[in-house]
Amino acid sequence: MDATDAIGTVVTEGTAFRPIAPGRPLRWGGAGVVVARREDLRRIPLLSPAEQRVVDGLGSRRRAEWLAGRLLAKCLVAAFLAVPARDVEVLPRGDGSPRVLVGGGPAPALHLSLSHTARHVAAALAPGPVGVDLCDTASAETVRRVADHVLSPRDRRAVTTGRPGDRPGAWAGAWALKEAAVKADRSGVFGAAARRVPILSLWPPLLGGGRRAMVWQTDGTTLALVLAPRS
Missing domain, CATH: 3.90.470.20 (4'-phosphopantetheinyl transferase domain)
Known part of the structure; x- marks a missing residue:
């Protein structure tokens, strides 16, 4: 349906x-x-x-x-x-x-x-502070290999559990969310900053710290948008 x-x-x-x-x-x-x-x-x-x-x-x-x-x-x-x-x-x-x-x-x-x-x-x-990021689904395996540098154990559980769906898309979505979040904060994805942004859920996309997030897909590419609280 x-x-x-x-x-x-x-x-x-x-x-x-x-x-x-x-x-x-x-x-x-x-x-x-x-x-x-x-x-x-x-x-x-x-x-x-x-x-x-x-x-x-x-x-x-x-x-x-x-x-x-x-x-x-x-x-x-x-x-x-x-x-x-x-x-x-x-x-x-x-x-x-x-x-x-x-x-x-x-x-x-x-x-x-x-x-x-x-x-x-x-x-x-x-x-207010905003971040956007694109991640190709074809890059999902690369994301999985470097996940320990960016994703916490809690983040990884959000990728591998919950609503069933396209697992490569989930990895791409998690990466795009992290990238968009640190862009909104004007920091970098590799380092402590990304781990301080917890992914609470992918479906629907929920981040910690009062951030609002959405994820879309088009043409084999995942797009994440993150709105951060104003300082």
Whole structure:
């Protein structure tokens, strides 16, 4: 039996996470999120002089990834603020995380997060700390091998027990949740920070520390969104 979720897409029983349609922005928990295929982001975004200086310092492979991410981010910000995309800048902070400027000025009430894989790009926008991460289901075995560095015993139980479903998808979902959580905290996934974010459940996604989380899947890729409490 199939059911229809809140955004009108069909969810098949037994699948691990809800589907998300590539290229279609949606709102969740007060945040905006969108995922797109890299092959669909071939248009070069209009860059400010500051953005162009960043691009000029990148290698060819990193440049293509950076441009795809900025195009998606500019479109998301423009859609949610009802401003022209040409007025949106996305520049790196000192720690590498993205910051948003609109009309040449900072937008301190906006938090942006980006994620890339070989085939997809994702962006998330929120009024508070936000993290987004993509993890390919094909990477699940690698995630399982390095799990001891990132997942606590409790986290691992959340992956291997509970609702039956696609086990590789569960490992990918757990990794994406951890990555998204530490991005929201502006820290790194390898180290103590990730272990301090407990995964209480994968179905539905629940994290400790007052964080809100959701996980979707599309095209063999898992997308996690985490909203952290404001400090």
